[in-house]
Amino acid sequence: MMASLEAFHFLRPVWLLCLVPLAVLWIMARPRKAARDIDTADIAPHLAAALRVGGTGARRILPVDGVAVGLALLALAAAGPSWSRIPNPLVSETAPLVVALKVTESMETRDLAPSRLDRARFKILDLVDARAGARTALIAYAGSAHRVSPLTEDPNILRPLLDGLSPAVMPKPGDDPSAALALALEISATADTPGAILMVLDDFNPAAVANFKSPDDVPLPPIVMLVSLPNGQVPAQLDRVAGVTVVPLSADDSDLKRIERTLRSAYKAALLNDERLKWQDRGGWLLWPAAVLALLWYRRGWTMRWTMVVLLAGSLQLPSAGMAEGWQDWFLTPDQQARLAYEDKDYARAATLFEDPMWRGHAQMRAGQYADAAETFADLDTADAAFAEGLSRIRNRQYRPGARAFEKALERQPDFPAAATNRDIAWAIVAYVETAQEQSDTGEEHGIGADEIVYDNETQRGTDTSIEAPSENSAPQTAQQWIDSIDTDMGDFLRSRFLLEQTGAAR
Structure with a gap:
C-alpha cells in the first residue's frame, strides 16, 4: 500500500x-x-x-x-x-517463484503424516495449482543444491519430478541452504520479472545465517520459508535470519494464502520499478x-x-460501431471490456473481444488456443509479435516453426536476448526429439501409433517405419502417453543427473 x-x-x-x-x-x-x-x-x-x-x-x-x-x-x-503499471502481456501476471525443497533424512520423519517430505510435496503442488499460469522452478538441496526444473508454467512437469525426490537421490548428505539460495538467485536472474524464493524445510543450518543478509548494493528478492513441522512449530534459529517471511505449515490453506500475498506484493513492487512498462x-x-x-x-x-x-x-458523441453486446457498450470500448475479462482470467471471452491484435493473440495463447494465437502473431511485423508467435508454436509442439519464429524476431531486433535464448532452446528440443526418435525407431511392432506423433522431423533422422495400431478397441497413443511409456525410474534419473552435476562441480 x-x-x-x-x-x-x-x-x-x-x-x-x-x-x-x-x-x-x-x-x-x-x-x-x-x-x-x-x-x-x-x-x-x-x-x-x-x-x-x-x-x-x-x-x-x-x-x-x-x-x-x-x-x-x-x-x-x-x-x-x-x-x-500495465503488466507486459508476454509475461505472467504473477511473480516467478523458485521453490527450494530440502531433501534430507530428517524430512522423512513421520511426525507429519505421511511424512514431512510428503506434506511438503503436497503443499508445493497446491501452491503451483493455485498459481495457474505463473512460472515456478524447483530446486532440491541437501549437502548440495541441484536444479530439478527450470521456470515452467506447466504443473504436470513438476509432479513426476517431485515424486522422484528422496534423500537417496541426493549425491551429498548434509544441510546447505546457502547453496540453495545461490542457485535460486541464479534461476531468478533469468526471469523477465523479479520474483521470489520459497524454501520448504524442517530445520535451518545456523552456519548459513550470514549468507541470507541482503547486501547494500544488490538487495535479495523476497524470501519465504515454509516450515514443515507439526503443530505450527518454527525452528528457533530462523529468528536470526533477517528479512525473510516464516510461514508454518498448516492443515488448511492459510499458509498458501499468506505465501500468495507475499508473491503478489513482490510482483507489484517489481512492476513499479520496471521503467519499460507504461503507467496504468x-x-x-x-x-x-x-x-x-x-x-x-x-x-x-x-x-x-x-x-x-x-x-x-x-x-x-458516443461511438455506435465496434461495440459488444450488453450494458457495458455504453461505458466501455471492446478493448476495455476484453481487458476486464482478461483480468478475470476469462481468456476465451477476452480473445473474442480484443480488437488490438497483440492483446488478442496473447489472450488466445492464455486460453490454450495456440494455433490461433500463432496465426494472429504471424500477421504482425514487430519483434515482440514474432517472439510471441514462437512461444505459441512451442506450446503447440511445433518446435521447428517456433525456432524459426524466434529467428525472425532476432532479424527484426538483433538485440533481443530472450529471443536468442528461446531460439537455442527450441533448436535443442528439435535435436533431442529427433535423436530420441532415431534411437527408439526400431521398426518393432509395439502397438504404438507412432505415425500419429509428428515432431517436424525435416532432417529425416531415424528410420522410416510405418507401425499400424491394432484396429479393435485401441487408439494411437498421445505424445504424453508415449513419454509415460518410457521405462525409466524418475528417482534413478535424478540420482544420475545430480551425481554428474556434483562430479562436474568438484573438478
Whole structure:
C-alpha cells in the first residue's frame, strides 16, 4: 500500500488547471442566502413558522454544488491518476517463484503424516495449482543444491519430478541452504520479472545465517520459508535470519494464502520499478461517482435546464460501431471490456473481444488456443509479435516453426536476448526429439501409433517405419502417453543427473 501511495501521480497534470476556473465559476454561480426581516411579533408562533418559506435553515447542498463536484471529478479523471503499471502481456501476471525443497533424512520423519517430505510435496503442488499460469522452478538441496526444473508454467512437469525426490537421490548428505539460495538467485536472474524464493524445510543450518543478509548494493528478492513441522512449530534459529517471511505449515490453506500475498506484493513492487512498462490510467474509476452525481439532477427541485442539453450533446458523441453486446457498450470500448475479462482470467471471452491484435493473440495463447494465437502473431511485423508467435508454436509442439519464429524476431531486433535464448532452446528440443526418435525407431511392432506423433522431423533422422495400431478397441497413443511409456525410474534419473552435476562441480 505504501509503495502505491509513493508511486501516485497524474499522467496529464495540465488538466488539473481546469479546477481553478471551475472553483471561480462555482463561487460566482452559487446563490447566497437572502436576509429576511419579517416582523412576527403579533403573529401566533405556529402561523409565523408557516409564513417562513423554506423554513429557518438554508439548503446546504444546491444543484450547482453537484455540478461542480461532478465536473471536478471529470477534470481529475482527465488528468490521469495512476499508481501502478500495465503488466507486459508476454509475461505472467504473477511473480516467478523458485521453490527450494530440502531433501534430507530428517524430512522423512513421520511426525507429519505421511511424512514431512510428503506434506511438503503436497503443499508445493497446491501452491503451483493455485498459481495457474505463473512460472515456478524447483530446486532440491541437501549437502548440495541441484536444479530439478527450470521456470515452467506447466504443473504436470513438476509432479513426476517431485515424486522422484528422496534423500537417496541426493549425491551429498548434509544441510546447505546457502547453496540453495545461490542457485535460486541464479534461476531468478533469468526471469523477465523479479520474483521470489520459497524454501520448504524442517530445520535451518545456523552456519548459513550470514549468507541470507541482503547486501547494500544488490538487495535479495523476497524470501519465504515454509516450515514443515507439526503443530505450527518454527525452528528457533530462523529468528536470526533477517528479512525473510516464516510461514508454518498448516492443515488448511492459510499458509498458501499468506505465501500468495507475499508473491503478489513482490510482483507489484517489481512492476513499479520496471521503467519499460507504461503507467496504468485509473481515471475511469472517477467516472462512476460523477455518474451517480448526475442522477441527482433529476430530483424534483434539482433539475438544471442546461443539463439535458449537455447530456444530449454527449450522447451524440458516443461511438455506435465496434461495440459488444450488453450494458457495458455504453461505458466501455471492446478493448476495455476484453481487458476486464482478461483480468478475470476469462481468456476465451477476452480473445473474442480484443480488437488490438497483440492483446488478442496473447489472450488466445492464455486460453490454450495456440494455433490461433500463432496465426494472429504471424500477421504482425514487430519483434515482440514474432517472439510471441514462437512461444505459441512451442506450446503447440511445433518446435521447428517456433525456432524459426524466434529467428525472425532476432532479424527484426538483433538485440533481443530472450529471443536468442528461446531460439537455442527450441533448436535443442528439435535435436533431442529427433535423436530420441532415431534411437527408439526400431521398426518393432509395439502397438504404438507412432505415425500419429509428428515432431517436424525435416532432417529425416531415424528410420522410416510405418507401425499400424491394432484396429479393435485401441487408439494411437498421445505424445504424453508415449513419454509415460518410457521405462525409466524418475528417482534413478535424478540420482544420475545430480551425481554428474556434483562430479562436474568438484573438478
